[in-house]
Amino acid sequence: MSKTQTNKIVLSTNKLAIGYRRKKKLQDILKNINLTIEEGTLTAIIGKNGVGKSTLIRTLAKQQEKNSGNLFLNHKNAKSYSANEWAKEIAWVQTDIQIPVNLSVTEFVSLGRQPYTNWLDMLSRKDHKVITNAIELTDITLLKDKKCGELSDGQLQRVYIARALAQDTAIIFLDEPTTHLDIIYKAKTLGLLKQLCLEKGKTIVYTTHEIELSLQVANQFICVSNGNVISETPQYIIENNLLDRIFENDVVFFDKKSKRFKAF
Amino acid sequence: MKSTPKYSIGFILISLGIIGAFLLNIASGSVSISFGEIIDSLSNININKNNHYIIITEYRLPKALTALIVGSGLGVAGLLMQTFFRNPLAGPYVLGLSSGASLGVALLILGSSLFNSFHFLTSHKWSYAIFACLGSFVVLSGVLAVATRVKNSNSILIVGLMFSSIASAIVSILSYFASQAELQQYVFWGFGSLGNLSWLELQWLTAIYCIGIGLGIFSIKALNGLLLGESYAKSLGHKILQNRIIIILSTSLLTGVITAFSGPIAFIGLAIPYLARQLFSTSNHKIIFPAVIGIGAIVMLLCDTLAQFPNNDLILPINAITAIIGAPIVILLLLSNKKVM
Numbered sequence: 001m002s003k004t005q006t007n008k009i010v011l012s013t014n015k016l017a018i019g020y021r022r023k024k025k026l027q028d029i030l031k032n033i034n035l036t037i038e039e040g041t042l043t044a045i046i047g048k049n050g051v052g053k054s055t056l057i058r059t060l061a062k063q064q065e066k067n068s069g070n071l072f073l074n075h076k077n078a079k080s081y082s083a084n085e086w087a088k089e090i091a092w093v094q095t096d097i098q099i100p101v102n103l104s105v106t107e108f109v110s111l112g113r114q115p116y117t118n119w120l121d122m123l124s125r126k127d128h129k130v131i132t133n134a135i136e137l138t139d140i141t142l143l144k145d146k147k148c149g150e151l152s153d154g155q156l157q158r159v160y161i162a163r164a165l166a167q168d169t170a171i172i173f174l175d176e177p178t179t180h181l182d183i184i185y186k187a188k189t190l191g192l193l194k195q196l197c198l199e200k201g202k203t204i205v206y207t208t209h210e211i212e213l214s215l216q217v218a219n220q221f222i223c224v225s226n227g228n229v230i231s232e233t234p235q236y237i238i239e240n241n242l243l244d245r246i247f248e249n250d251v252v253f254f255d256k257k258s259k260r261f262k263a264f
Numbered sequence: 265m266k267s268t269p270k271y272s273i274g275f276i277l278i279s280l281g282i283i284g285a286f287l288l289n290i291a292s293g294s295v296s297i298s299f300g301e302i303i304d305s306l307s308n309i310n311i312n313k314n315n316h317y318i319i320i321t322e323y324r325l326p327k328a329l330t331a332l333i334v335g336s337g338l339g340v341a342g343l344l345m346q347t348f349f350r351n352p353l354a355g356p357y358v359l360g361l362s363s364g365a366s367l368g369v370a371l372l373i374l375g376s377s378l379f380n381s382f383h384f385l386t387s388h389k390w391s392y393a394i395f396a397c398l399g400s401f402v403v404l405s406g407v408l409a410v411a412t413r414v415k416n417s418n419s420i421l422i423v424g425l426m427f428s429s430i431a432s433a434i435v436s437i438l439s440y441f442a443s444q445a446e447l448q449q450y451v452f453w454g455f456g457s458l459g460n461l462s463w464l465e466l467q468w469l470t471a472i473y474c475i476g477i478g479l480g481i482f483s484i485k486a487l488n489g490l491l492l493g494e495s496y497a498k499s500l501g502h503k504i505l506q507n508r509i510i511i512i513l514s515t516s517l518l519t520g521v522i523t524a525f526s527g528p529i530a531f532i533g534l535a536i537p538y539l540a541r542q543l544f545s546t547s548n549h550k551i552i553f554p555a556v557i558g559i560g561a562i563v564m565l566l567c568d569t570l571a572q573f574p575n576n577d578l579i580l581p582i583n584a585i586t587a588i589i590g591a592p593i594v595i596l597l598l599l600s601n602k603k604v605m
Contacts (some may be wrong), residue, residue: 061499063495063498063499082501083498083501083502083503084501085501086501087499087500087501088501090499091499092495092496092498092499094495094496097492097493097495097496098350098493100491100492100547101547102541102545102546102547103491103546103547103548104546107546107548108492111488111489111491111492111496111500112500114485114488114489114500114501114502115500115501117485119482119485120484120485121484121485121488121550147545167500
């Protein structure tokens with residue numbers, strides 16, 4: 001991305017520290033995180049297993065409490081948003097859930113409207129329209145009357161994304177959207193995310209181990225390693241051999257030319 | 265939506281089922297009463313206040329209404345627990361809520377000799393309800409406290425089992441010190457019975473039941489959110505803690521008050537939500553919640569009819585009947601090995 005064109009910053013952090021609370025003591029996994037995420041961009045969070053990618057994305061989405069520092073959404077402190085206001089700004093997708101097998105795809109996607117519905121969860125005409133749009137956009141119209149239990153992992157992934165779209169938020173966070181998918185569905189899923197950024201102006205952040213494909217679609221990489229969090233463009237990462245530093249090991253290395261990992 | 269007519273037929277069948285089971289329940293009993301007389305008595309026409317009229321209005325009608333409340337109330341309590349703990353095997357009995365309620369009642373009946381101050385309370389059925397609600401609330405809070413620390417939903421069942429063993433153990437200790445009369449009173453209460461309620465008691469039961477169901481209806485939206493797990497519910501703007509409290513309150517009130525008035529009744533809370541999900545093949549609470557109420561009422565009315573031998577004084581303990589019907593359903597559920605949430 002050329003730095004001359006500056007987009008609106010939608011999400012940013014200032015000296016953010018994340019981690020856990022163990023026996024009433026805060027334990028930082030990562031600290032002093034300063035990030036900015038621009039509107040309409042696709043951002044991949046990468047790093048080795050267990051470095052805190054999930055904790056980072058969960059904290060950014062306010063799924064878990066931060067330890068210290070600040071998180072800003074639209075230049076307003078995240079704390080100032082109520083649960084419901086936040087739900088209208090940020091959608092969350094995680095795939096390691098117990099699937100409600102008896103729920104139809106339409107019912108599942110409709111749950112995305114909950115921040116907007118009344119206490120009885122009645123869907124208005126507008127709600128129905130948004131749901132239909134989300135289903136069409138993710139290309140699952142043929143599945144809409146099926147039960148979630150009948151779908152493959154790849155199809156389910158699209159249903160999860162449709163539900164997030166139905167929530168009609170500016171930002172979507174996805175924790176490991178490419179896990180358990182075959183290469184075709186991985187590409188399809190990332191392609192869909194890219195399409196949503198370009199065509200719908202969504203800001204999307206996801207954690208992944210699918211680096212090679214992500215290098216082709218993402219605008220920005222947030223790299224987590226050795227307690228450091230850096231944010232760079234894919235080009236910069238490739239040219240400066242950052243991937244070999246992030247995934248420091250003696251089994252695979254990143255080949256600049258082919259933009260692929262190679263073993264031995 | 266396309267699927268609406270299918271559900272409408274289901275609900276029409278359930279409504280007819282409730283009416284049928286209700287009349288059948290009233291028609292059965294130690295004294296044989298003709299169908300015409302039942303309709304006359306219920307609709308208050310042709311009032312000749314003979315014995316049959318009194319049997320129907322003072323005994324059978326409150327009993328049938330109790331069955332309706334007990335079946336639907338325990339069904340709803342089970343549904344709330346199953347969604348809340350995301351485990352199709354959860355229910356007020358399995359999670360030890362019924363044991364907690366029993367412990368409350370046991371403290372009251374059996375403990376009155378140990379703690380003399382309780383004595384003035386034992387004469388009121390009303391105090392049973394308070395103690396039972398407290399008992400189930402304490403156990404549910406305990407289960408919940410552990411459940412938030414262990415992520416595996418199967419261990420929640422084990423925790424429930426442990427809590428109910430502790431409750432039973434305390435009941436045993438109390439029984440050991442109790443007098444024979446107290447023991448007998450407790451044992452009879454433990455068999456479960458739907459027929460001992462006066463109209464006044466039934467009014468109290470209905471009032472608490474309505475509060476419990478009302479809180480349940482209020483949670484329907486959150487319950488649907490919780491189907492996707494707590495993270496999703498949170499991301500949809502639900503206040504997890506607040507919903508948790510409402511669901512716990514609803515479940516403890518329903519289980520507590522029903523157990524107090526009718527004894528600990530097994531399997532209804534577990535089996536009814538399962539049946540409803542199978543029959544309507546959805547887990548959307550907007551559909552399944554009313555379905556559970558209807559099916560719970562029908563099943564309980566039928567169980568109570570079965571417990572009552574026709575033209576005979578013999579009445580089997582209702583708890584035994586629900587277990588005999590419910591246990592095979594649970595086994596079926598385990599064997600089918602199909603995820604049913």
